[in-house]
Amino acid sequence: MNRNRTSLGLAAAFAIMATCRIMLIFFGRLEAGLVADDTYYYFTIAKNLAAGNGPTFDGLAPTNGFHPLWQLYMVPFFINAGDLWSPVRTILASTIILDGISGLLVHRIVGRFAGGGYALTAAALWWLTPFGFFLGMQGMEASLSTLLVLGALERGCAANASLRSAAGVGVVLGLGGLARTDNLLSVSLAMAVLVFATKSLWPSIESRLRWLGVAAALALAVMAPWFIWSWRQFGSVVQVSARVKLYSEDVYGALHTSWGSVSESTETIVFALFPAAATAVRALTGDEFREPTWSILITAVILLSAVPLLIWSLRRTLAKRTELRAPILFVLTYMLLHTALFGLIGRTYATWYALPFFGLTTVLVGWLAPAWRRATGTGLIFVRAGVVLWLAALLAIYPLYALRFPHGDQRPDDRFAPHFERVQELLPAGAVVGAWDAGVAGYVATDYETITVTNLDCLVNNVAFEAVRGGRYRQYLLQTVDLYLQDQARARMFLDAREVQLLKDGDAGP
Known part of the structure; x- marks a missing residue:
């Protein structure tokens, strides 16, 4: 695709996203609806940090119940803040920039292995479909975490065998861990899979282990101050927010397990195996705190159309595009670890956890889209139907959000x-x-x-x-x-x- 047309397309897609989000942030009632209650823990701790009171929510005792990079990111917005809502809206507006950079990373990563048109389409999907549009506006760490997860994938795709390259990747992995602690495990293991799958750059096991060792050392060095402080202060490197979610099923985000009926068993299985899609759709359609209705249908359409389509496309793409094998394994490794960690082991999932997952899904769609186009050209009906149903289900979230989401009538x-x-x-x-x-x-x-x-x-x-x-x-x-x-x-x-x-x-x- 012509570079000028690509730039114009990117600018148009970003402008639509940014304009709509600015209107919602400054003229809507986000603070009474979409912004998560947990976000206000961050706001309050940031306000206390800016005032010199330390990392505390209530002023009575310190806490480590936050992801440190996102928490520190907020602090400057509260220095000399004149009222309650100016820093809140400014922080939410800044997520437009973070998600904008993530869209450019999606474009860059997809464009490395597919044409400019596919890269542009993937970036537009990221900015304009409901998951990418709404989840960052909840005010949690999702936008920053997603940027760094995508940054790690981009650095992994561009890596070479030098130890300097390993050090750069390690710093990105460490920052990703500071943005969201579980990234240190899931993204680092995904990076290790990518390295071991790229035999052309690292011909021997020793060279791969040496490269990964340097990356791991830098990642841990970046994380070390947080781990040391948390351990010395609280006797654990794990945030109290994570520990209590593992302790009690009644804390927000718990995925309740029930096998009492067919519908309850089905819900348990779906939220265990597909927590990102099921949780995000449930929240954005207004079903999170009520009896689910539309979210069941939309989740079913997304899964039944997308999962078979992705499996079919993966088989065709991996058979013909061997250079995509390692990057795709990175994405799949992250997705499997993310699902296992939250859906199967931790049994807890908050809506904003889905944003990095959706970012990598968008990249995967961009890589696999050429296979869809080739199949569509030969008249393969299920490919056409799958793509149409998947997009229709995503776009249906917008009117449901407008009509059913509990927006709130008071600040x-x-x-x-x-x-x-x-x-x-x-x-x-x-x-x-x-x-x-x-x-x-x-x-x-x-x-x-x-x-x-x-x-x-x-x-x-x-x-x-x-x-x-x-x-x-x-x-x-x-x-x-x-x-x-x-x-x-x-x-x-x-x-x-x-x-x-x-x-x-x-x-x-x-």
């Missing part, structure tokens, strides 16, 4: 103002307010000098989690919390019925 500060004003009346000297979904409430509370909101589901509360592990959670609540924003029955995620009743009675005994 969070307006919603919580009556509660916090009542707290000030009851406890004018100051109060610690407890909440299980504490992100938004905690961020709004930073505008109230006498109110501290603490997180009780332990996502950003290491002290509470240690109390849970030590069997002292009820005593911790009674000693720490003055008032609750939610029903104390929410404590049942860590307490049995007897202890919940003792908590309500104010009994601190054994």
